[in-house]
Amino acid sequence: MLYSSHxxxxxxxxxxxxxxxKEQPVHQASLMTIYKEELDKFFSLLVTDPIKQLLEKDxxxxxxxxxxxxxxxVYFKRSGLSLADYNTHNFWLCLYLAHDQEEDEEELKxxxxxxxxxxxxxxxxxxxxxxxxxxxxxxxxRSVVSRRQCEQ
Numbered sequence: 705m706l707y708s709s710h711x712x713x714x715x716x717x718x719x720x721x722x723x724x725x726k727e728q729p730v731h732q733a734s735l736m737t738i739y740k741e742e743l744d745k746f747f748s749l750l751v752t753d754p755i756k757q758l759l760e761k762d763x764x765x766x767x768x769x770x771x772x773x774x775x776x777x778v779y780f781k782r783s784g785l786s787l788a789d790y791n792t793h794n795f796w797l798c799l800y801l802a803h804d805q806e807e808d809e810e811e812l813k814x815x816x817x818x819x820x821x822x823x824x825x826x827x828x829x830x831x832x833x834x835x836x837x838x839x840x841x842x843x844x845x846r847s848v849v850s851r852r853q854c855e856q
């Protein structure tokens with residue numbers, strides 16, 4: 705066997721210690737503080753229908769990949785959403801905005817609409833676009849998320 709002389713070593717597990725919302729550390733304005741409750745709430749969205757269904761169906765990561773998911777979370781933070789506003793509707797708004805920002809294939813973005821708004825998505829499309837633009841303005845039109853920030 706070609707690799708028999710190499711010993712596989714286990715990669716050390718990294719643990720992330722996050723402050724609680726109650727601890728509110730003092731920080732610089734340019735830094736983003738992420739609280740455990742925010743991540744927990746965000747991750748809970750990923751197992752709700754139809755988000756979960758899209759993630760399971762999108763085997764090639766055409767609609768959602770790790771970077772787009774990270775962008776959605778950063779948009780939640782930048783727009784100042786409360787934990788109560790970490791919901792599926794805002795997830796779809798942010799994912800659509802992330803596609804606007806990063807993806808070149810318009811068809812993929814359009815396909816998200818049936819997941820976000822249902823089969824009769826055309827009836828809700830105009831309102832969805834207004835809400836997306838409102839969310840973008842809440843973020844001070846800052847939709848660029850660096851690769852470095854995504855990786856962190």
